[in-house]
Amino acid sequence: MSAGRRLLRVASLAAALGVWQLLTALDVTLWLRFEQFPTVGEVASALADRLGTDVYWQDLGSSLRRIVVGFLLAAVLGVAAGTAVARSRWAADLLGPLVEVARPVPAIALVPVAILLLPTTEQGIVFITFTAAFFPVLVSTRHAVAALGPVWEEAVLTMGGGRLRVLFSVVLPGSLPGIFGGLSVGIGVSWICVISAEMISGEYGVGYRTWQDYTVVDYPGVFVGMATIGVLGWLTSTAVEVLGRRVTAWLPRPVARGAAGPVRATGGAAPAASALRRTPAASPSPAPLGEKEPVS
Amino acid sequence: MSAVSPSTDTTTNPRYGAEPAPQTGAELALHGVLLGHPGGVEVAAPAGLRIPPGELLTVVGPSGCGKTTLLRTLAGLLPPLAGRATQDGEPIIRPGADRALVFQHDALLPWRSVRANVELPLAIRRVPRPERRRAAEEWLERVGLAGHARKLPHQLSGGQRQRVQLARALAGRPRTVLMDEPFGALDAHTRAGMQDLLVEILRGTGATVVFVTHDVDEALHLGDRVVLFASGEVLDVPHPRSRDARHAPATAALRRRVLDSL
Numbered sequence: 001m002s003a004g005r006r007l008l009r010v011a012s013l014a015a016a017l018g019v020w021q022l023l024t025a026l027d028v029t030l031w032l033r034f035e036q037f038p039t040v041g042e043v044a045s046a047l048a049d050r051l052g053t054d055v056y057w058q059d060l061g062s063s064l065r066r067i068v069v070g071f072l073l074a075a076v077l078g079v080a081a082g083t084a085v086a087r088s089r090w091a092a093d094l095l096g097p098l099v100e101v102a103r104p105v106p107a108i109a110l111v112p113v114a115i116l117l118l119p120t121t122e123q124g125i126v127f128i129t130f131t132a133a134f135f136p137v138l139v140s141t142r143h144a145v146a147a148l149g150p151v152w153e154e155a156v157l158t159m160g161g162g163r164l165r166v167l168f169s170v171v172l173p174g175s176l177p178g179i180f181g182g183l184s185v186g187i188g189v190s191w192i193c194v195i196s197a198e199m200i201s202g203e204y205g206v207g208y209r210t211w212q213d214y215t216v217v218d219y220p221g222v223f224v225g226m227a228t229i230g231v232l233g234w235l236t237s238t239a240v241e242v243l244g245r246r247v248t249a250w251l252p253r254p255v256a257r258g259a260a261g262p263v264r265a266t267g268g269a270a271p272a273a274s275a276l277r278r279t280p281a282a283s284p285s286p287a288p289l290g291e292k293e294p295v296s
Numbered sequence: 297m298s299a300v301s302p303s304t305d306t307t308t309n310p311r312y313g314a315e316p317a318p319q320t321g322a323e324l325a326l327h328g329v330l331l332g333h334p335g336g337v338e339v340a341a342p343a344g345l346r347i348p349p350g351e352l353l354t355v356v357g358p359s360g361c362g363k364t365t366l367l368r369t370l371a372g373l374l375p376p377l378a379g380r381a382t383q384d385g386e387p388i389i390r391p392g393a394d395r396a397l398v399f400q401h402d403a404l405l406p407w408r409s410v411r412a413n414v415e416l417p418l419a420i421r422r423v424p425r426p427e428r429r430r431a432a433e434e435w436l437e438r439v440g441l442a443g444h445a446r447k448l449p450h451q452l453s454g455g456q457r458q459r460v461q462l463a464r465a466l467a468g469r470p471r472t473v474l475m476d477e478p479f480g481a482l483d484a485h486t487r488a489g490m491q492d493l494l495v496e497i498l499r500g501t502g503a504t505v506v507f508v509t510h511d512v513d514e515a516l517h518l519g520d521r522v523v524l525f526a527s528g529e530v531l532d533v534p535h536p537r538s539r540d541a542r543h544a545p546a547t548a549a550l551r552r553r554v555l556d557s558l
Contacts (some may be wrong), residue, residue, distance in 0.1 A: 151401070159420050161420045176407075
């Protein structure tokens with residue numbers, strides 16, 4: 001990304017914070033009431049205090065662990081179930097109706113189920129996080145697998161490949177772009193549900209802490225919680241995006257586009273940083289995407 | 297009568313390089329075969345067609361007449377609605393590495409590099425990695441793409457992709473190569489070059505080839521014999537694979553006859 005664009009992004013964030021600071025410092029009341037609202041400075045100092053405490057990092061670790069375990073389970077089982085439903089009529093008949101009935105139930109509405117079924121609160125929260133991501137992953141996998149043309153599969157069959165070879169050399173790689181669509185949606189929904197579940201029944205976690213702060217009228221603390229959730233969500237969804245781009249690097253992509261254009265991963269750097277940078281020369285993939293099509 | 301199974305004898309064919317060891321092609325035959333998808337249109341295949349080992353048979357007919365269906369049946373992807381398709385006397389009931397299929401539109405796996413695509417039939421046969429890598433390099437060199445091994449299919453031109461498909465089909469050392477209008481989407485100049493390349497790389501493989509095309513000149517240039525799909529007639533080509541014989545009287549007469557039949 002050019003320095004100018006990076007500057008613009010930073011400026012956008014800074015301007016929002018500036019407006020917030022102005023409105024709250026001046027206690028503006030223009031139908032919206034900002035007099036009780038904490039200022040940026042108050043939130044920043046609350047954040048600085050919290051960063052020095054063990055509790056903050058313990059909460060952060062709990063939430064992260066829950067989302068990672070729940071989401072990974074959902075990714076593996078969702079891809080497996082989606083592939084099975086798309087490839088096998090037997091699996092479609094067996095799992096299809098169950099999925100369609102269970103899917104509309106919001107994951108957070110499963111709190112009673114989780115409490116009844118699972119021995120610990122911790123497992124219940126992971127279960128809800130899992131359920132939230134499972135269905136988007138399953139559905140997008142099912143569509144991606146069903147949309148694969150037959151020609152690649154037939155090519156592998158005529159080379160003597162069997163079912164497993166078709167599955168691992170054609171079906172899974174071919175549906176990865178669609179699967180990652182579902183994973184991106186899934187990680188977002190997972191965050192919503194892990195925070196909600198923590199607010200309802202947690203003992204630790206960012207969501208639990210945020211709700212606690214609200215009940216004791218510690219508004220800067222509530223905003224610290226929100227900012228923490230925002231950053232964690234951003235980091236995890238960026239990690240999913242970066243991984244997705246890397247494993248689908250074979251997709252032909254336009255060389256450059258406007259604001260909504262593809263942001264590509266670079267080697268080594270932290271996920272968040274690399275997602276913001278676009279350096280065509282440093283692509284780790286075997287496909288130099290910036291390269292023009294060779295002419296024979 | 298046992299079914300034809302995919303050949304897995306890596307021990308008897310220790311070398312998978314581009315210099316082929318002597319090998320015999322398969323004999324293919326059709327016995328009263330009715331082609332088509334269940335519940336769809338039925339087409340009778342040329343009755344009693346027998347393709348001797350090592351022959352290059354071209355099949356001509358208008359688009360949509362069932363030529364591709366014939367190839368899919370010979371490949372084992374589509375069972376005949378009636379009758380039997382056989383390889384060396386045994387019915388073809390499932391696809392196998394014995395019979396490679398080259399598709400009209402490129403069927404390269406887009407997520408695999410050019411080299412990994414060519415290695416695929418060898419990987420399926422569990423040929424050790426160094427050996428299949430070497431074989432793939434040799435085949436890519438033979439089709440003139442030595443410098444493109446690490447590229448992805450979408451980075452190649454249409455003609456280059458079909459060359460990779462040829463290399464991939466032949467790398468598995470099949471006894472039969474089934475080709476479905478492989479050069480149909482190429483411009484005339486590239487197409488002539490691809491025909492010469494095909495003749496060159498088939499030399500010494502001993503493979504039986506069934507080549508489907510709607511281009512009469514291509515059929516008359518490449519084939520030992522030409523099948524007119526609609527009537528089932530099988531005609532001998534006087535001077536197969538000789539560019540100079542294009543205007544020979546016998547070729548011209550055959551060409552008129554084929555064109556009249558379409």
